Amino acid sequence: MLKAEPVWALGTMSGTSLDGVDVALLRTDGERIHEVGDVSYRPYRTAERAVIRAALGRWPGEAGVAEVAEVVETAHAAAMARLAPLADIAGFHGQTLAHDPAGRGTHQAGDGAILAEVLGLPVVWDFRSMDVRMGGQGAPLAPFFHFACAKFIGAEAPLAFLNLGGVGNLTWVDPRQPAPEVPGALLAFDTGPANAPVNDLMQARLGLDRDDHGALAAKGEADEGVVARFLRHPYFFKVPPKSLDRNDFAGLLDAVAALSDADAAATLTTAAAAAVARGAEHFPAPVARILVAGGGRHNEAMMQMLAGLLDVSVAPVEAVGLNGDMLEAQAFAHLAVRVARGLPTSCPGTTGVAAAVGGGKISRPLQETVGTGA
Numbered sequence: 001m002l003k004a005e006p007v008w009a010l011g012t013m014s015g016t017s018l019d020g021v022d023v024a025l026l027r028t029d030g031e032r033i034h035e036v037g038d039v040s041y042r043p044y045r046t047a048e049r050a051v052i053r054a055a056l057g058r059w060p061g062e063a064g065v066a067e068v069a070e071v072v073e074t075a076h077a078a079a080m081a082r083l084a085p086l087a088d089i090a091g092f093h094g095q096t097l098a099h100d101p102a103g104r105g106t107h108q109a110g111d112g113a114i115l116a117e118v119l120g121l122p123v124v125w126d127f128r129s130m131d132v133r134m135g136g137q138g139a140p141l142a143p144f145f146h147f148a149c150a151k152f153i154g155a156e157a158p159l160a161f162l163n164l165g166g167v168g169n170l171t172w173v174d175p176r177q178p179a180p181e182v183p184g185a186l187l188a189f190d191t192g193p194a195n196a197p198v199n200d201l202m203q204a205r206l207g208l209d210r211d212d213h214g215a216l217a218a219k220g221e222a223d224e225g226v227v228a229r230f231l232r233h234p235y236f237f238k239v240p241p242k243s244l245d246r247n248d249f250a251g252l253l254d255a256v257a258a259l260s261d262a263d264a265a266a267t268l269t270t271a272a273a274a275a276v277a278r279g280a281e282h283f284p285a286p287v288a289r290i291l292v293a294g295g296g297r298h299n300e301a302m303m304q305m306l307a308g309l310l311d312v313s314v315a316p317v318e319a320v321g322l323n324g325d326m327l328e329a330q331a332f333a334h335l336a337v338r339v340a341r342g343l344p345t346s347c348p349g350t351t352g353v354a355a356a357v358g359g360g361k362i363s364r365p366l367q368e369t370v371g372t373g374a
Contacts, residue, residue, distance in 0.1 A: 002089065002340035006034040010087035010121070011333025012076055014095045016166025017195045017295055018052055019209065020044045021079040024329035025086060030337035031179075033152040037086070039326045042079035044071075052109075057098050057247055059107050068095060072110035077118045084119040091336030092125040093328075099139065099245040105129065106138040113363035122364045124336035127345065130359025136351035139169075139243040143188035143350040144338065145331035146171040147180035153320045160280070160287045161317070162306075163328065164296020167244050168194035168276055171350075172283045181347040181356035187284055188350040189240030192233075192275030193249045194296050197268045200253060201261075211265050214301025220262030222270035226255045230271045236278050241352040266301070273305035280310060289313040293324040335360075 006029045013022045021044070025037030044052065048071045055064035072095045080090065092115055094108030112125025128138035146161040155175040163169050168191040177185035195210065198217070202208040211217055230252065235244065252271065256264035280290075290312055296302050297316045306314045317324040335345050344356035 002337060004029060004341065007088040007337060008037065008086055009333035009337050010080060010083055010090040011329045011331065011336065012080060012090070012092050013328040013332060014072065014076070014093065015294075015328065016096060017199055018044060018049050018166070019295065021075050022326050022329040023079045023083060024323070024326040024333060025083055026330045026333040028148070028334050028337050030334065030341045030343050031148070033148050033334070036323070036330070038083055039323065039329070040079055040083055041325070042075055044075060048075060052095060055097055055109075057245075059098055059104055065097065065109060068097060068109045069111060073114050076110065076115060080115070080119055084121050087121060089336050089340055090115070090119065090121050090123045091127070091332035092123050093127060093332050094125060099243065101132045101137045101243065105132050112361060116363040116365050120365050122340070122362060124339045124360050124362050126361045127332070127335060127339070127359060131346045131351050131353050131357055134353050134357050136346055136353030136357065137241055137243040138351060140171070140188050140190060140350065141335060141346060142169070142328055142331040143171040143173075143186045144180045144345055145327075145334045147173055147175070147186060148334060149322060149327075150175035153322070158283075158285050158287050160283065160290045162276060162290050162292045164194040164272070164292060164294040164299075164302065165328070166194060166196035166199070168192055168272060168296070170276065170279050172287065174285070181344050183349070184284070186347065186349045187240060187282065189242045189279065189282070190244040191279035192235065192244065192272065193252060194272045194294070195299075197249065197252045198265060198272070201256070201264055201268060204253070205261055205264075210295070211269070211299065214269060214299035216262050217265040217269040217299070217301040220260065220264070220266030222266045223256065223259060223263060226267050227271050227274055229255070231274060231278060236275070240279075240282050241348070241350060243351070269299065269302050270305060272296070273302055273309055276306060277309035287312055289315065291315060291317045291320060291322070293317045293322070293327040295325075297324050
């Protein structure tokens with residue numbers, strides 16, 4: 001078990017947007033953020049992204065999964081190499097290919113034991129499986145870090161963190177509580193699709209990775225009928241905590257197939273913003289502000305839509321001195337330390353698990369992988 005004093009942890013995130021690997025250093029004791037360190041980014045190459053995209057929805061042993069694992073491990077080793085010598089421990093999330101907590105479980109491609117050997121550093125990985133085995137959704141996992149962020153910025157009243165990655169998720173935080181696992185401290189859940197449908201549209205129609213700054217969506221007009229039908233999806237009537245797979249709303253692309261490029265982009269962007277607004281209705285108490293992280297905060301059309309739909313201040317996390325591109329990588333640095341210290345990483349308010357639980361595997365160079373207890 002890791003000592004209680006603050007250590008430098010290296011966290012990684014390769015999200016459902018399939019853009020690349022974020023890497024961030026964080027000095028933490030697993031409870032408080034003591035210092036924010038250097039960051040790095042390694043984009044997936046076009047061919048690598050194609051390998052990953054071809055295996056989305058697949059499980060271990062199925063076609064293409066081994067190739068994805070090799071891509072993910074190679075890209076992460078390259079992304080982490082410069083900062084690894086500065087760290088005491090690393091958190092490796094892997095690349096989510098499939099997420100079905102009520103069925104087959106959750107699948108993140110990539111082997112942390114290989115990275116431990118390559119980097120010569122203890123690596124914590126497979127963060128989600130224990131939560132799922134204990135009846136939780138396995139996602140989202142960043143909320144315990146969001147709680148630490150709220151303390152770090154000196155928040156004194158409830159606020160929310162919104163991550164706009166491939167899938168959107170909200171974390172409602174009451175920073176007046178003493179710890180994230182205390183009842184009433186957190187409520188977290190996936191809101192719905194965020195960047196993934198727009199990115200897929202841009203790739204399929206224009207051969208582009210994303211709608212930069214929402215420029216195409218800003219030129220179009222949303223099809224309100226498509227948005228209304230989208231909001232009738234059963235997911236929006238579920239009480240949180242709840243989570244999604246990247247492909248749970250794959251039919252959205254079919255719904256905009258007859259629209260122009262601009263109108264299709266506007267419709268998908270509006271749907272993502274509307275999903276967030278619907279999610280905010282579940283907050284246990286009003287918030288004074290919503291702080292936005294993830295690539296979606298660069299989408300000006302998305303941010304304008306959110307500001308119009310939400311009756312609170314909506315601002316990028318940079319407004320309070322945080323790094324919205326690296327918040328999830330920092331989260332897995334923080335969670336790695338929690339796992340190594342035997343602290344919980346999820347609770348009923350974040351994943352719906354029956355009780356606060358810690359999970360993950362710790363792989364050390366030249367040693368066997370060990371599992372942590374619940």
